Amino acid sequence: AEAYFKENNIQYAILEYRQVLKLGRYDEKVDEVRIRSKLAKIYTDRGSVDDAKKEYLILTKIAPQDHENYYQLGVIYFNSGQADKAGSYFKKSIQMNGKLDMAHYYLGQIQYKANNYTDAKQSFIEAIKIEPANYRAHYFLGLVLRQIGDHEWAIKEFDVAQKSEDIKLKCFLAKGTCYLERDMHPKAIIEFERGLKFAKRGSDTELNLRYYLAASQENIRDLQGAIANWEQIAAVNKNFRDVSEKLKTYSEFRQDDRVKDFMIAGLSQFEHDCRKIVEHMGLSAMDVDIVSDTEIEIIAADNEAKWRNARMSNKIVRIMRTTDSVQDKLLRRLHESMKQKNANRIIIISAGDFNQSAVEFANTRPIELLGKSDLVRLLKNIGN
Numbered sequence: 370a371e372a373y374f375k376e377n378n379i380q381y382a383i384l385e386y387r388q389v390l391k392l393g394r395y396d397e398k399v400d401e402v403r404i405r406s407k408l409a410k411i412y413t414d415r416g417s418v419d420d421a422k423k424e425y426l427i428l429t430k431i432a433p434q435d436h437e438n439y440y441q442l443g444v445i446y447f448n449s450g451q452a453d454k455a456g457s458y459f460k461k462s463i464q465m466n467g468k469l470d471m472a473h474y475y476l477g478q479i480q481y482k483a484n485n486y487t488d489a490k491q492s493f494i495e496a497i498k499i500e501p502a503n504y505r506a507h508y509f510l511g512l513v514l515r516q517i518g519d520h521e522w523a524i525k526e527f528d529v530a531q532k533s534e535d536i537k538l539k540c541f542l543a544k545g546t547c548y549l550e551r552d553m554h555p556k557a558i559i560e561f562e563r564g565l566k567f568a569k570r571g572s573d574t575e576l577n578l579r580y581y582l583a584a585s586q587e588n589i590r591d592l593q594g595a596i597a598n599w600e601q602i603a604a605v606n607k608n609f610r611d612v613s614e615k616l617k618t619y620s621e622f623r624q625d626d627r628v629k630d631f632m633i634a635g636l637s638q639f640e641h642d643c644r645k646i647v648e649h650m651g652l653s654a655m656d657v658d659i660v661s662d663t664e665i666e667i668i669a670a671d672n673e674a675k676w677r678n679a680r681m682s683n684k685i686v687r688i689m690r691t692t693d694s695v696q697d698k699l700l701r702r703l704h705e706s707m708k709q710k711n712a713n714r715i716i717i718i719s720a721g722d723f724n725q726s727a728v729e730f731a732n733t734r735p736i737e738l739l740g741k742s743d744l745v746r747l748l749k750n751i752g753n
Contacts, residue, residue, distance in 0.1 A: 379411060386411075402432045409441065418445055436465035440472050452479045470499035474506045481513055489513050504533035511543060520547040538567050542578055545585075554585040561585065571605050580610060587692075590633045590662070592622055618692045618721065621741065627748045632690050632720065636662055643667060643688045645751040646718065652684060663691040668710055682713040689719040697726040700736055718744055 370385030386408050395401050405424045412421035422445050428438040443458035459476040462469055477492030493510035496503050511526035524547050531540035541564030548557035561582035568575035583598035596619055602612045621628045631642055640657060643665045647654050652669035659665055667686045685703055689695070695717065703715050717723075718739040723731075731738050739747075 374407075379415070383408065383411060402428065402435075405431075406438075409438075413441070413445075418449065421445060434465070436462040436469065439465065440469060443472065443475060447475050447479070452482065455479060467495075468499055470496040470503050470506070473499065474503060474509070477506070477509060477513075481509060486513050486517050490517070504530045504536060508533075508536050508540060508543070511540075515543065515547055515550070520551050523547050538564055538574055541567070542574065542581070545578070545581055549581055549585055552588070554589045557585040558582060558589075576602050576605060576609055580612070583615070592619065592629070592632050595619075596622070615692075618741070621745050625745065625749075627752045628745055631744075631748055639690065640665060642748075642751070643686075646688060646747050647686055649747060649751050650686075650716075652686065655683065660687075664689045668712070683711050685710060685712045685715045687715070687717045689717070689721070691719070692721040694721055695719050695723045695727050695738075697724065697730045700727050700730050700734075704730075704734060704736065718747070720744055 373382035409424035439462040446455035473496035480489035496506040508530035514523035545560035583595040586595035
């Protein structure tokens with residue numbers, strides 16, 4: 370067996386080692402533990418997982434003091450998706466030798482996948498203490514930190530992890546999503562674009578990078594850039610996430626320059642357009658509140674009432690150039706403010722749609738909902 374092994378004739382070596390174990394005659398030169406350890410490693414290297422597992426299980430009985438056997442069983446069970454068994458063996462190997470960085474790393478992965486972020490964080494920290502160059506531990510620690518909201522620390526871990534060529538691309542994606550979740554869109558865009566330089570065309574990683582890049586671009590009103598990325602995604606996989614819906618939502622934007630200009634206009638122009646919309650509806654703007662760069666609320670009065678000196682009551686006009694679905698929560702909040710603002714009606718104009726609960730809420734109250742098609746009509750009218 371040893372001769373065949375040295376000649377790299379592994380198949381014949383396996384047959385001879387098995388014969389030795391079958392005979393079961395051991396002495397100082399022929400050691401069962403050494404033979405089974407060698408066989409287990411050979412099986413592992415050849416991908417014979419079940420045979421390797423059998424040898425390691427026997428080794429835990431005849432050499433219970435050797436932490437390596439428990440660790441290897443942990444890896445085997447981890448790779449076969451048996452997380453509970455894998456976790457038990459990794460914990461056992463750590464109890465016997467706390468300096469196994471990879472045992473901490475694998476245990477951390479199991480805890481992370483089980484949403485046990487507190488223990489996962491500690492496991493990855495232990496792995497890094499033992500081996501600071503364990504870049505995968507840095508990466509997964511970053512993922513844990515992102516989940517618990519510590520984006521600043523997470524980004525630092527991804528910065529370290531990207532020294533590994535194997536996971537550099539994942540780090541760009543992870544860092545970008547951290548910035549995206551913190552609404553730091555320009556920085557997010559930089560990371561996603563860096564990732565796209567290395568991503569394989571048509572890969573899931575490229576599609577995810579483009580998807581989140583488009584999300585950041587949409588948030589900063591770079592809708593042309595966002596649409597270009599959605600279109601590239603759709604060319605590869607038209608069913609990817611909500612890309613088809615996004616393209617459908619912005620279909621008018623792609624076809625009508627007036628809609629495009631309204632969606633990407635600067636804040637002062639956006640306010641000017643909103644005032645013109647209100648005027649076209651036969652209302653006079655009494656007060657303007659810029660809620661955000663995508664929302665403006667105007668307290669308006671009827672022109673007729675104004676000229677007849679009749680008792681005036683206001684209209685609350687909320688104009689939104691976001692494609693997000695309008696929720697009933699907003700309608701409830703505006704409805705509660707009617708008395709304070711001396712308003713008898715609410716008009717909501719949105720580039721997006723209205724969810725069912727919002728529609729139902731509006732149906733029984735003085736609330737008028739104007740969707741994308743109504744907005745397009747109004748924009749065409751004020752442009753004429």
